[in-house]
Amino acid sequence: MFGQYKATIDVKGRINFPAKLRDELGNSFIIAKTIDARCIKIYSDEDWQVLVERIKSMDSVKSAQIQRFLFAGAYDIAPDKQGRFVIPPPLREYAGIESEAVIVGLEGRAEIWSKANWDKNSEITNDELIQTAIELGL
Numbered sequence: 183m184f185g186q187y188k189a190t191i192d193v194k195g196r197i198n199f200p201a202k203l204r205d206e207l208g209n210s211f212i213i214a215k216t217i218d219a220r221c222i223k224i225y226s227d228e229d230w231q232v233l234v235e236r237i238k239s240m241d242s243v244k245s246a247q248i249q250r251f252l253f254a255g256a257y258d259i260a261p262d263k264q265g266r267f268v269i270p271p272p273l274r275e276y277a278g279i280e281s282e283a284v285i286v287g288l289e290g291r292a293e294i295w296s297k298a299n300w301d302k303n304s305e306i307t308n309d310e311l312i313q314t315a316i317e318l319g320l
Contacts, residue, residue, distance in 0.1 A: 187285040189294075195274060196266045197283060203292050204265055213273060213294075214256035217248070220299050221277050222269065224292040230256075269294065 187200045203224075212230040216223040225233065237245050237252070255276065261267045269279060282297040295303065 185287045187287075188297075189283045189285050191269065191274070191279060191281050191283055195268045195271065197269055197285075197294065199261050199265050199267060200285060201265060203285065203287055204261060206287075206290070207292070210258060210260040212256055213259050213269070214252050215273065215276050216293065217251065219293075219303065220296075222273050222279075222294040224259075224294065226290065229290060 189197050191197050207226045212225045213222050257270050259267045278296040284295045284300040286293045
């Protein structure tokens with residue numbers, strides 16, 4: 183699953199999640215804050231469990247802040263028949279999502295960004311992208 187989709191948030195805080203991404207992630211999934219960016223990460227139930235087990239296996243003193251950050255702001259989501267779900271207010275606030283959003287598919291996961299944050303994040307220069315690719319061995 184990959185791609186970029188524009189979405190709107192209605193007055194109730196609902197977003198229509200693309201069918202292609204729903205098919206990939208299943209009938210329910212977990213949404214949570216993202217550590218490295220002001221957006222919402224969407225995990226399949228399976229990927230969320232893998233992440234939870236990985237964090238639980240870490241030293242609890244070192245991982246306590248990460249546990250609080252991720253787990254306190256995580257929500258089980260089940261879209262309705264039209265593919266809509268409510269983004270809880272704390273997550274909308276964290277990600278700065280108001281009426282326009284961008285949904286990005288990331289091979290087994292997805293992210294929801296405010297349009298403004300996505301546009302700002304997309305301003306990475308070609309040189310920065312090349313340097314990152316070199317560091318990752320791509």
